[in-house]
Amino acid sequence: MNVISFSERTLACMSLFNQFIKSSSSPKHIALFRFQGIGKTISYLFFLSFIMSIPAFWAAAAYVIAGTDATRKAIEELMPLLSIAQGQSQNEVILVAAGLFFYYVLISFTLFFKATVFGGLALIAVSLLKKRAEYRHLFRMAAYSLTLPALLTTLIQLTGLTFSFAYLIDWLLIAFILILSIRFLPGAPK
Known part of the structure; x- marks a missing residue:
């Protein structure tokens, strides 16, 4: 008989925004999210x-609305596909929309790839830490472990800052959060 606890039922009904808040600050909730569908x-x-x-x-909204050289340069750096649009004002809005979609x-x-890779790497961590989990659980935990690094990346992009080793820091932060979450998994049977 499979008994689902109150907290698991609560997590199943949680909105995406609430999951975002919980997974950006709580490794324990990330571990509980492994029960999500x-x-x-x-x-x-x-x-x-x-x-x-x-x-x-x-940036695209600023590009379309303002159309100044500074905003055009910023959006073209963010999305190089738009460099094709120079001099073709009637097609720029379509190109911007297509660029945003792509x-x-x-x-x-990229996020699905990271969740897949970190789910696989978490299998190694689970065996080293003598915890119990299947890949499907670890994929879900990895997906929610992406939240804080994604939020930080987004905020950094909004401020216009750049870092030399941003990708390395991103991957290390994901791994760190996932390891913290794995600690909340049940122990492996002896």
């Missing part, structure tokens, strides 16, 4: 992709 986890990754796309949407798809693919 895969559809809810996939929806969450698309939601996270949207959050990460906000700097590009913001940017969103690229971010979504």
